Amino acid sequence: MINKTMLTEFFLMNATNKDAKELNLLYQDFSQYFVWSSSYKIWTKRIRGKIIGRVVTSHPTGGERYYLRLLLMNVKALKSYDDLLRVMVYVVRHLEDLQKKRGLLQSDNDLIECMSEAACYQMAYSLRRLFAMILVYCNPDNPKKLWEQFKDSMSEDFKHLQNFTKKNIHFVVVKHINDILHSMGCDINEFNLVPKIISSSKVTNEAKEVYFERNINVSDEELLLHQKLNKEQNKAYDIILQRVFANKSRAFLIDGSGEIGKTFLYCALLATVRSKGFIALATTTSEVVASILPGERITHSHFKIPINIDEKFSCNIGKQSSLASLIHDEKLIVWDEVSIKKKYD
Incomplete structure (x- = not known):
């Protein structure tokens, strides 16, 4: 049995609730007039406050997920999944076919x-x-x-x-x-x-990646980030850069709850090091947050870390490869979301 979700209850509200029927809303606009209760799994009428609704993004290569999102962004007052398909009078096998028949994909x-x-x-x-x-x-x-x-x-x-x-x-x-x-x-x-x-x-893919890392440009706006650091951020910024430019190896852990400015500090460090002609590598554990930092890449991909690892694993990087040379030349490595990795990583 399918559990209740925001979408299934959106369908139910459009089918049974008088206010929802009269408003004739898109899915993305529904939260402006109704409030979702995660405890009771129901929508109730919004009494106070204003909110801007949004639908989770989906990449064009996401297949049916992407096309479902496109339909929800364009078809009002849907009452069921079957209703999605009946919009074009008859049920088609794939959502992509439905999109084309609605004319949503006849242009770009x-x-x-x-x-x-x-x-x-x-x-x-x-x-x-x-x-x-x-x-x-x-x-x-x-x-x-x-x-x-x-x-x-x-x-x-x-x-x-x-x-x-x-x-x-x-x-x-x-x-x-x-x-x-x-x-x-x-x-x-x-x-x-x-x-x-x-x-x-x-040129090999690895060489292309190395070329990109060695040629990341720093904007004027990024160069000024360090001037906007708060007291605690600035303390960490000074200590880390002192080690970096003194060529003294050291590992630092920046820890804290969300929204304390860790990413802002990382961006300031990367910009400062890169602006002086040095190499700074930005990696992340989670693909979800990739590309938040300038030039950021997934750590497993960047350092050739095997998926299945133990205490005896080694990265698949040749000693004479361009990637090995890049790592040797780097001044700073920023590893975002490192705390959620296994201890062997």
């Missing part, structure tokens, strides 16, 4: 919305990866138009390169997107984003 509006939303909080590097994913898996009707609309957002981290014109920066971005596409078995020339043919890169 949903992809534009996805990119616009991601551009509000994703780093440019992650935005380029998302764009590559869309090209490969979502079959946009007009890839060039999508590129023209978001090329500036995807170029933010390259805008501070000296002696580079806007056109040259966009070309560098296209090259990087092409590298990402190559890792998926595709080529950017298939999508006709720019008139010039982009040559294939023969």
